[in-house]
Amino acid sequence: MADKIYTIREGVTVTEEVIADIAALAATDVEGVAYLNGGLTRSNIVKSGAGKVSKSVRVIADEEGCLTIQMIIVTDYDHSILKVSKLVQEKVKTTVEDMTDLKVKAVDVKVSTVSMQKNQ
Secondary structure: OOOOEEEEEOOEEEEHHHHHHHHHHHHHOOOOEEEEOOOEOOOOHHHHOHHHHOOOEEEEEOOOOOEEEEEEEEEEOOOOHHHHHHHHHHHHHHHHHHHHOOOEEEEEEEEEEEEOOOOO
16 A cells, blocks of 8 residues: 555645555444455554455545545355445444545445355
8 A cells, every 4th residue: 555645634644554454344344244355353454454355445635635444244144244344334424534634535445255164
């Protein structure tokens, strides 16, 4: 993941990695998300480092500084993929905007597989 830096306000900046971590943690808070691509759960996201998170979450800024967040998740078998994806989109958008004051234009969710195990 590139070391892109976003200015929240004068004197306050965050890196692309921080935004990706926030998005990843928010997504794992949603019921029905088993984990992120690569086996990332809430308990191991921060310990995993940017290299592992970047395989699951990508942050893209447009010319105006609005963000598009792309993520790959694994859903639990007993949950609706459409409902879980919509909840992830809402949770990630709200959480990133609330924590950073940056505008999130879109959250694109790709479901890579369905987990047959109980949520970790």
